[in-house]
Amino acid sequence: MALARVGKCCRSLVRDPSKVAFCGVIQPGWIEACVGAKRHLLSEDVIKLQDFQQKKLAVAHLVTGSNGNYFELFSQKMQRNELILRDELKLLLHLCQSADDMVIARDAIHRYHAENRNLVHGEFKFGPLFVRLCYELSLESLAAATLTDKNMSGFFSDTTSFNITIDMLFTKGSYENALEVLRTMRDQGIPFNKDTLTLAAGTCYKLNTAESYRICTALIEEEQTKGLPIPRHMYCFAVALALRQSDIETAQSLYSQIMSTESRLCQNLKVLILAMSGAVMDAVSVLSAAMLSKSPYFVKKTEFSQEVVDLLCLKSEGGPHMMKVEQIVKHLERVNHVTQQTIDGMLCQTSTGKRKPVLLMGGRKTSRRTLKSLQSTLLSE
Numbered sequence: 001m002a003l004a005r006v007g008k009c010c011r012s013l014v015r016d017p018s019k020v021a022f023c024g025v026i027q028p029g030w031i032e033a034c035v036g037a038k039r040h041l042l043s044e045d046v047i048k049l050q051d052f053q054q055k056k057l058a059v060a061h062l063v064t065g066s067n068g069n070y071f072e073l074f075s076q077k078m079q080r081n082e083l084i085l086r087d088e089l090k091l092l093l094h095l096c097q098s099a100d101d102m103v104i105a106r107d108a109i110h111r112y113h114a115e116n117r118n119l120v121h122g123e124f125k126f127g128p129l130f131v132r133l134c135y136e137l138s139l140e141s142l143a144a145a146t147l148t149d150k151n152m153s154g155f156f157s158d159t160t161s162f163n164i165t166i167d168m169l170f171t172k173g174s175y176e177n178a179l180e181v182l183r184t185m186r187d188q189g190i191p192f193n194k195d196t197l198t199l200a201a202g203t204c205y206k207l208n209t210a211e212s213y214r215i216c217t218a219l220i221e222e223e224q225t226k227g228l229p230i231p232r233h234m235y236c237f238a239v240a241l242a243l244r245q246s247d248i249e250t251a252q253s254l255y256s257q258i259m260s261t262e263s264r265l266c267q268n269l270k271v272l273i274l275a276m277s278g279a280v281m282d283a284v285s286v287l288s289a290a291m292l293s294k295s296p297y298f299v300k301k302t303e304f305s306q307e308v309v310d311l312l313c314l315k316s317e318g319g320p321h322m323m324k325v326e327q328i329v330k331h332l333e334r335v336n337h338v339t340q341q342t343i344d345g346m347l348c349q350t351s352t353g354k355r356k357p358v359l360l361m362g363g364r365k366t367s368r369r370t371l372k373s374l375q376s377t378l379l380s381e
Contacts, residue, residue: 041202041233042167043350046160046195052132059094070095071104078104084112086124093129102139105130106146113155127161131168140168144177148184159185159193166199170206178203179212194231197223201237205244205347213245220254232258232266233347239269240347248277265346267302272343275312280321283312287328291337303339304332305346 044050074092078084089112096105109126134143143165147156156162162185169178182200185192192200197219204216216238223230235258242251251273258266267290274283287309290302309329316325332338 041170041199041348041350042163042195047132047135047164047167049132049135052129053136056094059091071101074108075104078107078111083115084108086112086116089126090124090129093126093133096133096137099137099139099142102133102137102142105133106142109146109155110149110151113152117154125158125161127156127158128164131156131161131164135164135168138168140165140172140174141177144169144174144181147181153188157188157190159190159196162190163193163195163199166196166203170199170203173206175203175206179207179215194229194234198231198233198237201234201241202348205237205241208241208244210245213241213247216241217250230257232260232263236265236269237347239273240343243269243272243276248273252277264302265343268305268308268343268346271304271308271312275308275315278315280312280316280319280325284321284324284328287332291328291332291335301335301337303337303341305343306338306340307342309338 070092074088089108092108093105096102109130112126130146131143134140146152147162147165162181166178166181169175169181178199182196182203185196200219201216204212220230220234220238235254239251239254242248242254255261255266255269255273261267261270267286271283271286274280274286287304290304309332313322313325313329316322329338
């Protein structure tokens with residue numbers, strides 16, 4: 001299995017910035033950006049924090065008395081070793097407002113799980129509720145410790161709980177712990193979805209070790225063997241990791257498997273691969289094609305990272321194409337097509353998620369063409 005050696009990996013991983021280089025040349029901007037860029041990879045569509053907070057407010061309005069009294073009464077009930085009911089636990093979790101509240105909540109779900117190990121299929125899942133509380137209160141360590149607790153095996157039976165926890169750990173730079181959560185997820189048979197794969201590749205990329213590189217490539221090979229689609233973002237992380245490991249051949253191979261490479265990130269990675277492989281004029285061609293694009297004026301032209309064009313200039317220095325490279329780079333800078341955002345920043349940019357459907361203007365309920373109800377018209381079609 002791809003994550004079979006994660007436990008050993010987590011104990012032995014040591015970051016060595018001196019090894020993070022392109023073509024043997026240290027790139028300070030790349031290193032600093034890799035440490036500094038700690039944004040979430042999951043979109044609001046997955047985390048759903050706003051919806052969760054609205055539900056918490058709605059529940060709080062229905063509860064009489066202070067939250068403190070409820071937590072005190074609940075603690076007393078646990079001390080008396082009384083049975084914890086499902087609705088009581090749901091209410092407790094919705095009323096949590098602090099780290100102290102979450103300690104009581106964690107003990108409560110331990111008790112609840114011990115008392116209800118054989119839950120009926122389709123029973124309410126507390127996992128997403130618990131980890132969203134941890135997300136809200138920045139308690140990623142508590143979430144990770146609870147998910148990886150062997151006594152809690154089976155309680156967190158959904159992919160979402162693990163994904164949100166890994167995302168929290170990724171944001172805080174706890175990459176080794178994120179891999180441990182992934183290993184637990186695999187051991188418990190929790191299915192990986194596209195978000196899991198992206199988070200796994202992102203975590204391996206951040207660790208930037210030989211072991212994390214093996215895990216990342218093994219995960220891709222495993223998905224390919226199953227015939228499953230691989231997220232483009234996962235490929236991009238894997239390409240960047242291969243470059244950081246100075247494995248240009250694998251980076252080229254992975255990049256060639258990306259179905260659509262029109263995005264800004266893909267175009268920057270393409271130039272990076274070409275520059276590092278010595279194909280300077282091919283890299284120049286990519287820059288020129290982006291500049292001469294005939295896309296409409298309202299479509300933003302591709303921007304190239306300053307660190308990418310700097311590396312291209314470095315690779316062409318003293319060579320026959322140096323003047324051509326300098327010329328194209330100056331032109332890009334003049335028309336504001338060079339950005340200070342790093343490759344790392346592009347990779348770790350939060351997804352916008354699914355677009356919400358556009359509402360009908362003015363709340364119109366009848367068709368202008370048929371004068372019939374829009375709902376009935378849509379149903380008939």
